[in-house]
Amino acid sequence: xxxxxxxxxxxxxxxxxxxxxxxxxxxxxxxxxxxxxxxxxxxxxxxxxxxxxxxxxxxxxxxxxxxxxxxxxxxxxxxxxxxxxxxxxxxxxxxxxxxxxxxxxxxxxxxxxxxxxxxxxxxxxxxxxxxxxxxxxxxxxxxxxxxxxxxxxxxxxxxxxxxxxxxxxxxxxxxxxxxxxxxxxxxxxxxxxxxxxxxxxxxxxxxxxxxxxxxxxxxxxxxxxxxxxxxxxxxxxxxxxxxxxxxxxxxxxxxxxxxxxxxxxxxxxxxxxxxxxxxxxxxxxxxxxxxxxxxxxxxxxxxxxxxxxxxxxxxxxxxxxxxxxxxxxxxxxxxxxxxxxxxxxxxxxxxxxxxxxxxxxxxxxxxxxxxxxxxxxxxxxxxxxxxxxxxxxxxxxxxxxxxxxxxxxxxxxxxxxxxxxxxxxxxxxxxxxxxxxxxxxxxxxxxxxxxxxxxxxxxxxxxxxxxxxxxxxxxxxxxxxxxxxxxxxxxxxxxxxxxxxxxxxxxxxxxxxxxxxxxxxxxxxxxxxxxxxxxxxxxxxxxxxxxxxxxxxxxxxxxxxxxxxxxxxxxxxxxxxxxxxxxxxxxxxxxxx
Ligand SMILES: *[C@@H]1O[C@H](CO)[C@@H](O)[C@H](O)[C@H]1NC(C)=O
Ligand SMILES: *[C@@H]1O[C@H](CO)[C@@H](O)[C@H](O)[C@H]1NC(C)=O
Ligand SMILES: *[C@@H]1O[C@H](CO)[C@@H](O)[C@H](O)[C@H]1NC(C)=O
Ligand SMILES: *[C@@H]1O[C@H](CO)[C@@H](O)[C@H](O)[C@H]1NC(C)=O
Ligand SMILES: *[C@@H]1O[C@H](CO)[C@@H](O)[C@H](O)[C@H]1NC(C)=O
Ligand SMILES: *[C@@H]1O[C@H](CO)[C@@H](O)[C@H](O)[C@H]1NC(C)=O
Numbered sequence: 001x002x003x004x005x006x007x008x009x010x011x012x013x014x015x016x017x018x019x020x021x022x023x024x025x026x027x028x029x030x031x032x033x034x035x036x037x038x039x040x041x042x043x044x045x046x047x048x049x050x051x052x053x054x055x056x057x058x059x060x061x062x063x064x065x066x067x068x069x070x071x072x073x074x075x076x077x078x079x080x081x082x083x084x085x086x087x088x089x090x091x092x093x094x095x096x097x098x099x100x101x102x103x104x105x106x107x108x109x110x111x112x113x114x115x116x117x118x119x120x121x122x123x124x125x126x127x128x129x130x131x132x133x134x135x136x137x138x139x140x141x142x143x144x145x146x147x148x149x150x151x152x153x154x155x156x157x158x159x160x161x162x163x164x165x166x167x168x169x170x171x172x173x174x175x176x177x178x179x180x181x182x183x184x185x186x187x188x189x190x191x192x193x194x195x196x197x198x199x200x201x202x203x204x205x206x207x208x209x210x211x212x213x214x215x216x217x218x219x220x221x222x223x224x225x226x227x228x229x230x231x232x233x234x235x236x237x238x239x240x241x242x243x244x245x246x247x248x249x250x251x252x253x254x255x256x257x258x259x260x261x262x263x264x265x266x267x268x269x270x271x272x273x274x275x276x277x278x279x280x281x282x283x284x285x286x287x288x289x290x291x292x293x294x295x296x297x298x299x300x301x302x303x304x305x306x307x308x309x310x311x312x313x314x315x316x317x318x319x320x321x322x323x324x325x326x327x328x329x330x331x332x333x334x335x336x337x338x339x340x341x342x343x344x345x346x347x348x349x350x351x352x353x354x355x356x357x358x359x360x361x362x363x364x365x366x367x368x369x370x371x372x373x374x375x376x377x378x379x380x381x382x383x384x385x386x387x388x389x390x391x392x393x394x395x396x397x398x399x400x401x402x403x404x405x406x407x408x409x410x411x412x413x414x415x416x417x418x419x420x421x422x423x424x425x426x427x428x429x430x431x432x433x434x435x436x437x438x439x440x441x442x443x444x445x446x447x448x449x450x451x452x453x454x455x456x457x458x459x460x461x462x463x464x465x466x467x468x469x470x471x472x473x474x475x476x477x478x479x480x481x482x483x484x485x486x487x488x489x490x491x492x493x494x495x496x497x498x499x500x501x502x503x504x505x506x507x508x509x510x511x512x513x514x515x516x517x518x519x520x521x522x523x524x525x526x527x528x529x530x531x532x533x534x535x536x537x538x539x540x541x542x543x544x545x546x547x548x549x550x551x552x553x554x555x556x557x558x559x560x561x562x563x564x565x566x567x568x569x570x571x572x573x574x575x576x577x578x579x580x581x582x583x584x585x586x587x588x589x590x591x592x593x
Contacts, residue, residue: 002071021072021142029055029070032143036069037136039148044068048191050172053144056082060194063588065163066135067096068148068385073174080145080174081116081124081181084161087466088169088188092459093117094161095171096122096132098147099178111137113149117159123179131155133592152588153194161458162587163193166469167465182539183240183360204556226489228276233376235334236274236462240378245290245353246279246370247309251525253364256463257357258312258504262293262301262319266377267349272340272385272591275376277332278457282368286358287465288326290373293319293350299348312354316502319352321523322388322512325467326355326373339384343356343377347523359462387518391442391485393509396500398436398491405489407509411573412483412525414445419522420479424515429468430456432510435499436489437462442511443583444474445482445576450583454483455511470513477515482576527573533565541569 022028026047033039042059043066054071058131071080082097094117101110113134116124137147155163161168173186234242246286247261278288293301297318301307324333324341342348344455393410431440441456454477455468477483491498498507520538527534528548535544547560564570 021144023072024055024070024144025049026055026057028143029057029068029146032070032146033057033068033148036138036143036146037148039066039068039135042432044148046191046193048170048189048229050082050170050189051187054080054172054237056170056172056191058193060163063153064150064592065153065193066148066150068135068146069098070144070146071174072144074176076176077145077174078177081123081172083118083171084163085169085171085188086161086457086459086468087461087464088171089459089461089464090118091120091172091461091464093124094159096149096151097124097137098137098145109178111139111145111147113137113147115151115160127157127159129155129157129159131157131160131591150592152592154585154587156587156589162585164469164552165194165472167192176428203288225239233275236376237378237380239380240274240376242376243377244279244370244372245375246281246372247353247355248370249309249355249357249368251282251284251357251359251363251366251368253359253362255358255360255362255461257323257359258354259309259357260312260315260317260352260354261308261310262304262352263307263348265343265349265351266582267344269379270345270381271343271377271379272381273324273335273343273375273377274340274382275332275334277374278326278328279370279372279374280328281371281483282357282366284357284359284363284366285326285328285371286356286463287328288323288353288355288372289322289465290326291319291352291354292321292348293352294321294347298346298350301352313504317352317354319346319350321390321439322432322510323348323351323498324373324375325430325465326353326371327466332376335382335386336425336516338382339386340378340382341386341514342518343375356463356465384516385518386516387515387522389513389515389522390524390526391483391511391513392526393487393529394500394526396487396489396498396507396509398489398494398498398507400491400494400496400498402489402491404438405491407487407489408510408530409527409577410485411527411575412485413527413534413536413571413573414482414576415571415573416481416525416534417477417481417483418479419536420477420519421517422479424477424517424519426454426470426475426477427514427516429470429514430465430510430512431455431457431460431468432465432508432512433460433487433489434504434507435462435508436491436494436507437487438490440509440511441486442513443484443486443577444477445478445484445580446478447579448576448579450577452585454513468576483525484575484577485491485509531561531572532572533561535569536571543569 083093103110135148163208167190173181175181437460442454
């Protein structure tokens with residue numbers, strides 16, 4: 001009896017002790033890391049609360065990044081993974097894995113740090129080259145798990161991601177055994193690791209609204225919305241009008257559904273969209289894209305009996321000009337002070353709102369009463385229009401069974417950018433391919449020298465659409481610069497040739513760049529297949545589409561194109577990579593000392 005009493009007393013005490021261990025905060029993490037792992041506070045200036053139970057502290061000095069976590073995880077947790085990801089997908093994520101080892105005791109296991117990467121939605125595998133250095137790890141019931149490690153900002157290792165000058169997604173997950181963590185024990189936040197000069201920081205803040213709100217950040221609040229309904233949304237001029245673009249759907253049981261509905265936009269005159277934000281009424285909403293309809297597509301949409309919603313897999317979408325992005329759980333996107341996104345112009349009288357629902361558990365009867373976009377617009381126009389340039393490779397012939405198939409390089413030549421009236425400020429980029437997309441890059445050349453890329457996704461995932469921020473050093477595009485776009489595909493899943501086209505089974509290779517001030521007659525800039533000329537202008541010249549589709553009674557397309565080139569309808573374009581000084585990514589190959 002006394003024995004049992006002692007045991008229950010001990011259990012009671014232990015429980016009390018466990019309950020006393022508070023959930024971590026940025027402050028508690030800093031205290032524990034400096035006291036127990038002897039880190040200097042200035043090594044860990046940055047902090048993000050990844051979840052109620054996990055805090056990440058970080059700091060960058062020179063080319064060394066320090067990462068540290070404090071986490072209160074369930075007993076017998078087998079691993080905690082923290083990863084860097086370009087679009088928030090696990091595919092291609094660069095992971096740090098704290099893996100419990102069998103040494104140590106069940107109550108206080110030993111932990112090993114593994115530098116790993118995730119080739120897909122599968123268990124991460126250790127990098128061939130280990131680039132991390134564990135500074136210390138400790139696991140007590142009071143402080144929970146604390147650990148700190150270092151890595152170069154940009155290791156020379158294709159299995160690592162360099163820390164960018166823009167925010168990057170930080171993923172986390174943990175599990176009771178080395179395997180799938182389930183849908184609960186995981187999450188992601190956007191984190192800016194690198195300090196930036198003031199001017200770039202200001203630009204960053206304008207971009208901030210597209211970030212997934214960290215637990216500590218402000219969410220799009222209902223007071224904000226209430227204020228908007230009253231006509232004066234926070235930070236916007238009086239008289240701004242609000243437009244809600246949403247539609248109700250019943251979400252099918254299958255994993256992936258894309259719905260599309262067309263909307264007629266206010267177009268009695270020209271407006272400026274100053275802000276837009278997501279409206280999310282279903283937890284199954286994955287993301288959405290609003291495409292504006294050019295005049296031709298608008299005519300087709302106007303002629304339709306029903307504007308939708310319809311299943312994207314069953315009907316092709318008419319409108320393909322990227323316009324706005326719906327990312328659930330993010331705050332508003334604000335246009336820069338001196339510019340607005342045009343609405344009501346001939347190319348923006350209709351839009352197609354595509355919403356992607358993800359229902360991995362096959363839930364039945366799920367309804368969304370209406371998700372989409374809330375758009376704040378005004379007829380008091382700002383000095384500049386925001387413009388969009390479409391880069392694309394329209395000729396794609398992808399043979400089946402290729403693990404790495406590169407498209408032809410599509411060139412936006414300096415003869416085209418030379419028509420800019422002055423330097424452009426790039427705001428955002430949006431890459432788009434379909435299911436075979438593997439990676440994508442837009443390179444930048446100036447006067448015979450390749451500069452850092454305008455953007456790239458080293459690991460593309462169709463399931464994770466999102467804006468790709470432009471690195472601070474690449475935000476100015478000068479007249480005379482040349483851009484080249486190249487897509488890489490993996491066609492091992494296909495039996496037949498895949499070609500470019502709008503259907504899901506077709507492929508695409510797009511990079512839309514938003515910028516200001518908008519340049520007149522500047523919507524497209526790209527070349528075709530490997531042909532040495534490019535289109536440059538507001539839209540596709542009719543003679544060219546006729547020639548491409550051999551609609552002119554002659555099959556000699558190449559000869560017709562050469563004629564268009566000599567007529568100045570097309571511009572000469574050659575891949576500038578040949579004969580240019582190549583860009584070399586700066587990276588550190590030595591281990592962290
Ligand atoms: C983590 O540990 C388990 C065994 O406990 C091992 O199978 C797995 O490979 C380890 N993970 C990594 C990334 O090293
Ligand atoms: C948005 O937030 C809700 C509530 O926190 C969550 O259930 C949902 O999964 C989130 N959606 C995405 C796409 O992150
Ligand atoms: C390219 O070089 C020429 C001649 O050196 C110079 O005049 C021009 O400004 C340069 N252009 C850019 C964009 O740097
Ligand atoms: C491939 O093409 C053949 C002939 O056109 C067709 O019969 C077959 O269904 C296609 N296979 C796939 C997997 O699309
Ligand atoms: C490259 O361009 C040529 C000519 O336009 C075309 O025949 C070829 O199929 C293209 N390659 C790919 C991979 O699309
Ligand atoms: C197509 O034919 C018309 C009339 O025959 C001609 O004027 C035009 O230049 C042709 N276009 C091309 C691209 O050859």
